[in-house]
Amino acid sequence: MGLFKNYVSQTRKPEGFLGKMMIKGMNSGHAKMADWGLSHFPEINPHEILEIGCGGGRNAGELLKRYTKAKVTAIDYSPLSVEQAKEYNKTAIESGRCIVQEGNVSALTLETENYDLATAFETIYFWPGLKTCFSEVAKVLTPGGYFMIVNESDGTDAASLKFEKIIDGMKTYTAEQIINVLKEAGFSEIKSFHHESKPWITVIAKK
Numbered sequence: 008m009g010l011f012k013n014y015v016s017q018t019r020k021p022e023g024f025l026g027k028m029m030i031k032g033m034n035s036g037h038a039k040m041a042d043w044g045l046s047h048f049p050e051i052n053p054h055e056i057l058e059i060g061c062g063g064g065r066n067a068g069e070l071l072k073r074y075t076k077a078k079v080t081a082i083d084y085s086p087l088s089v090e091q092a093k094e095y096n097k098t099a100i101e102s103g104r105c106i107v108q109e110g111n112v113s114a115l116t117l118e119t120e121n122y123d124l125a126t127a128f129e130t131i132y133f134w135p136g137l138k139t140c141f142s143e144v145a146k147v148l149t150p151g152g153y154f155m156i157v158n159e160s161d162g163t164d165a166a167s168l169k170f171e172k173i174i175d176g177m178k179t180y181t182a183e184q185i186i187n188v189l190k191e192a193g194f195s196e197i198k199s200f201h202h203e204s205k206p207w208i209t210v211i212a213k214k
């Protein structure tokens with residue numbers, strides 16, 4: 008595998024030295040987009056938040072800052088992401104507000120109907136079988152709980168379509184495609200937002 012392909016493929020499941028570099032890059036590189044996504048979120052006071060595909064844990068940290076009464080469980084199927092997210096959120100873990108653990112969204116082993124908000128930043132491109140994964144998210148959400156997806160790609164931008172060809176197992180989606188699968192998985196009251204000048208999208212759905 009060429010170095011470039013190896014490096015960009017670290018977005019799918021970071022590991023090793025290149026994975027560590029990618030995680031640090033994603034923590035800073037995705038921050039503006041993640042905060043833009045969060046700015047669309049309705050006024051709620053979640054108690055239990057599930058942050059899926061947490062990478063280096065920056066967004067888990069942001070959720071802890073924004074929702075001061077909430078606990079955040081951050082999961083990722085990459086042991087390296089879990090290690091890095093634990094380091095990033097060390098203080099919150101020590102104070103009992105944050106848990107970071109390994110977990111695969113395609114088969115969640117978490118408590119059912121426990122989370123009132125689930126978030127997924129820049130990760131659904133890699134989820135195997137979107138409907139199965141969205142149904143797994145629905146399983147662990149409380150009735151009325153929210154699921155928020157934030158993507159840097161709207162499924163049509165040239166850069167992401169190029170990466171889709173390079174990174175094995177990556178698939179980009181339009182907001183419409185995401186909405187259709189969310190409906191199939193039982194979500195309703197779905198809203199989507201597109202950034203005014205960038206291909207960023209946010210989709211918010213209710214269980």
Ligand SMILES: C[S@@+](CC[C@H](N)C(=O)[O-])C[C@H]1O[C@@H](n2cnc3c(N)ncnc32)[C@H](O)[C@@H]1O
Pocket residue numbers: 018019020021033034037041059060061062063066082083084085088110111112113127128129130133134135
């Ligand atoms: C592009 S990174 C984004 C990381 C972080 N959310 C961010 O915005 O910086 C994608 C992350 O999703 C994780 N991931 C991909 N598929 C997953 C799955 N099926 N279950 C859990 N995590 C997954 C990867 O390991 C990786 O850490």
